[in-house]
Amino acid sequence: MSQQAAGTAFAALIRRDFLLAYRRRAELLQPLVFLLVVVTLFPLGVGPSPQLLASIAPGVIWIAALLATVLSLDSLFRSDFDDGTLEQMVLSGQSLALISLARIVSHWLVAGLPIVLLSPLLALWMNLPDAGVLVLIKSLLIGTPVLSLIGAIGSALTVSLKRGGQLLSLLVFPLYVPLLILATSAVNSAIVGLPYSGQLGLILAGMIAALTLAPFATAAALKLSLS
Amino acid sequence: MNPIVLFFHKTGSPPWFYRSSGYLIPWLWLVFAVLAALGLYLGLLRAPPDYQQGESVRIMYLHVPAAWMSMMIFGLMAVWGFIALVWRIRIMEVLVISSAPIGAAFTIIALVSGSLWGRPTWGTYWVWDARLTSELVLLFLYFGVIALYNAFDEPRKAARAASLMAIVGAINLPIIHYSVQWWNTLHQGSSIGTSGSSIHPSMLWPLLIMAVAFKFYYGASLLSRARLRLLQQDHRKRWVQELLAEENH
Amino acid sequence: MLSISDLSFERYFERVFEPVSFNLTAGSLLLVTGPNGCGKTTLLRLLAGLLEPSEGSIDCQQQPLYAGHDPAIKDDLSVAENILFWMRFMGSRDSNSGPERLRRIIDKVGLSDVAQQQGRTLSAGQRKRCSLARLFFCNESLWLLDEPYANLDRDAIDMLDSVLKTHLDAGGVCVMTTHGSLRPEGFELQECRLHSGRHPYTGAGA
Numbered sequence: 072m073s074q075q076a077a078g079t080a081f082a083a084l085i086r087r088d089f090l091l092a093y094r095r096r097a098e099l100l101q102p103l104v105f106l107l108v109v110v111t112l113f114p115l116g117v118g119p120s121p122q123l124l125a126s127i128a129p130g131v132i133w134i135a136a137l138l139a140t141v142l143s144l145d146s147l148f149r150s151d152f153d154d155g156t157l158e159q160m161v162l163s164g165q166s167l168a169l170i171s172l173a174r175i176v177s178h179w180l181v182a183g184l185p186i187v188l189l190s191p192l193l194a195l196w197m198n199l200p201d202a203g204v205l206v207l208i209k210s211l212l213i214g215t216p217v218l219s220l221i222g223a224i225g226s227a228l229t230v231s232l233k234r235g236g237q238l239l240s241l242l243v244f245p246l247y248v249p250l251l252i253l254a255t256s257a258v259n260s261a262i263v264g265l266p267y268s269g270q271l272g273l274i275l276a277g278m279i280a281a282l283t284l285a286p287f288a289t290a291a292a293l294k295l296s297l298s
Numbered sequence: 299m300n301p302i303v304l305f306f307h308k309t310g311s312p313p314w315f316y317r318s319s320g321y322l323i324p325w326l327w328l329v330f331a332v333l334a335a336l337g338l339y340l341g342l343l344r345a346p347p348d349y350q351q352g353e354s355v356r357i358m359y360l361h362v363p364a365a366w367m368s369m370m371i372f373g374l375m376a377v378w379g380f381i382a383l384v385w386r387i388r389i390m391e392v393l394v395i396s397s398a399p400i401g402a403a404f405t406i407i408a409l410v411s412g413s414l415w416g417r418p419t420w421g422t423y424w425v426w427d428a429r430l431t432s433e434l435v436l437l438f439l440y441f442g443v444i445a446l447y448n449a450f451d452e453p454r455k456a457a458r459a460a461s462l463m464a465i466v467g468a469i470n471l472p473i474i475h476y477s478v479q480w481w482n483t484l485h486q487g488s489s490i491g492t493s494g495s496s497i498h499p500s501m502l503w504p505l506l507i508m509a510v511a512f513k514f515y516y517g518a519s520l521l522s523r524a525r526l527r528l529l530q531q532d533h534r535k536r537w538v539q540e541l542l543a544e545e546n547h
Numbered sequence: 548m549l550s551i552s553d554l555s556f557e558r559y560f561e562r563v564f565e566p567v568s569f570n571l572t573a574g575s576l577l578l579v580t581g582p583n584g585c586g587k588t589t590l591l592r593l594l595a596g597l598l599e600p601s602e603g604s605i606d607c608q609q610q611p612l613y614a615g616h617d618p619a620i621k622d623d624l625s626v627a628e629n630i631l632f633w634m635r636f637m638g639s640r641d642s643n644s645g646p647e648r649l650r651r652i653i654d655k656v657g658l659s660d661v662a663q664q665q666g667r668t669l670s671a672g673q674r675k676r677c678s679l680a681r682l683f684f685c686n687e688s689l690w691l692l693d694e695p696y697a698n699l700d701r702d703a704i705d706m707l708d709s710v711l712k713t714h715l716d717a718g719g720v721c722v723m724t725t726h727g728s729l730r731p732e733g734f735e736l737q738e739c740r741l742h743s744g745r746h747p748y749t750g751a752g753a
Binding site: 079080082083084086087090091094095150153154155156158159160161162163164165297298 | 595596597598599610611612613615616617618619620621622623624628632633635636637
Binding site: 224228229231232234235238241242244245246248249252253256288291292295296298 | 463470
């Protein structure tokens with residue numbers, strides 16, 4: 072039996088994902104543009120009053136991040152599923168959980184991290200007080216991986232469905248509620264000068280829990296979708 | 299053979315399940331009817347009105363047990379789902395998918411009764427209190443499981459997908475529930491409920507009786523739905539043909 | 548090496564094919580035949596471990612190599628990049644990897660002149676050739692090939708036959724499906740014919 076070392080396979084997969092991401096870089100911009108557009112709609116919808124925008128800023132930015140992530144999640148496994156690559160990976164004898172983790176990591180690097188990097192711009196547009204900006208970035212930095220990890224489970228469950236994308240949002244949004252509550256609370260606390268490390272700590276704990284559990288659930292979902 | 303293993307084997311057999319549940323169901327309905335009548339009598343007629351809310355507190359006897367059931371059923375769905383996924387027992391898959399609409403119905407009852415309760419208290423049909431918000435998110439979780447099941451063509455694959463989703467949802471449910479409660483305290487939102495944390499016994503009894511009654515409702519309803527689904531799935535198999543032949547005599 | 552007994556799979560609560568049993572020893576080639584839709588691909592996927600049997604059992608010692616309908620080629624990567632990825636991901640413990648080996652394998656499957664072209668520009672036959680490259684660097688002794696001759700031209704068929712012969716001579720086993728006249732020639736083979744387990748249409752619902 073020929074079995075490649077797990078580390079080599081993991082690295083090969085990440086390299087391939089980056090190569091693919093580079094070749095499809097125009098597509099990758101779409102969720103990010105979506106992020107910007109959604110945030111732009113708020114002042115247009117509720118009026119540009121700086122105080123109003125500031126008061127809803129943390130929630131708006133986080134919800135936009137959520138929506139943009141879900142948009143990009145649908146394609147997490149779809150391409151590999153459709154062309155038979157996923158099947159081959161399952162049969163390679165490599166741990167499916169590890170393969171899922173590799174996909175999630177590369178997905179976060181090209182889809183989640185840009186959201187974190189764009190957040191100062193969004194904070195500016197929504198007139199987020201300075202006291203909250205750093206915490207917003209931190210919350211997104213540790214929160215977006217959770218979005219990717221939990222979202223991957225939904226993505227894996229719906230990958231064999233034709234209109235999986237729509238269902239994906241319905242499945243995943245309820246699961247995002249705690250993260251949304253904690254993250255916006257952290258930013259709001261920072262703005263008024265209250266302690267926020269508790270909330271960030273909980274998000275971090277959540278991320279670690281998701282990091283250990285989600286790949287296995289994702290693997291089970293992938294095996295299911297392939298059957 | 300070990301009696302436990304034997305029991306599992308038996309429950310896994312559709313004809314046995316069909317027959318046994320057939321005997322059980324009328325009794326479950328009976329107990330439900332008796333307990334519900336008792337609970338409603340005690341709650342609507344005998345229990346005292348609330349100090350602040352007056353008569354409208356009586357809707358609590360419907361709202362609170364329904365909310366409890368909505369969460370319990372989701373938890374049970376996850377248990378059936380886990381067994382279904384690990385041991386591939388078809389009956390468990392049927393139980394998962396038959397539980398979902400019942401759980402969703404209880405969630406809707408909790409939401410509607412909660413909304414009606416809020417009206418006289420707060421003058422509005424909806425407040426974002428901890429329980430109502432939590433029930434609403436739970437409703438979306440139910441919808442997700444049901445929608446996921448319906449999205450697949452092949453019924454067994456659909457049931458397994460729904461099972462996995464139920465497990466994931468059930469693990470997250472306590473987290474969602476507590477985070478929503480915490481969120482509610484942050485924003486000092488309005489709250490629907492009785493004034494004290496300790497409930498007077500005359501109010502507690504009807505509540506508990508209704509809660510137990512609803513469990514029997516769930517049992518009866520679940521088994522009825524499960525039997526029907528089993529018949530549909532196995533309509534070509536011999537045991538169903540034999541059953542139909544029996545019925546026709 | 549591979550033996551199955553009373554194996555069947557259910558979909559929509561019906562058996563896809565009637566239970567089958569067979570026993571394969573080293574060096575055997577099994578041809579799975581049957582009409583369209585009778586479950587040949589399903590049988591292969593069962594053997595590969597992608598599906599769980601509804602009835603019966605599979606006794607298989609090793610990890611199989613499965614070449615299914617989908618060629619597992621990324622449209623955005625070139626032929627060389629595609630094969631290189633699989634070599635790195637699945638590869639063998641053979642320390643002889645690297646550009647030289649890649650070049651040789653691309654040569655063997657006859658895709659040297661399109662090696663730098665992206666997957667989406669390939670014809671069906673070229674995609675098939677690319678997916679068969681796996682046969683040259685994986686060490687699995689059990690091969691599961693789903694209609695491997697489909698879309699192949701004469702040269703490619705010869706290429707496949709030759710690597711298949713090498714594999715079988717070395718003690719490997721191969722299970723192959725085919726629905727038509729495309730059969731491996733010049734091989735000693737067993738045949739397993741699948742019969743559909745589904746109920747015929749009775750006109751109900753019309």
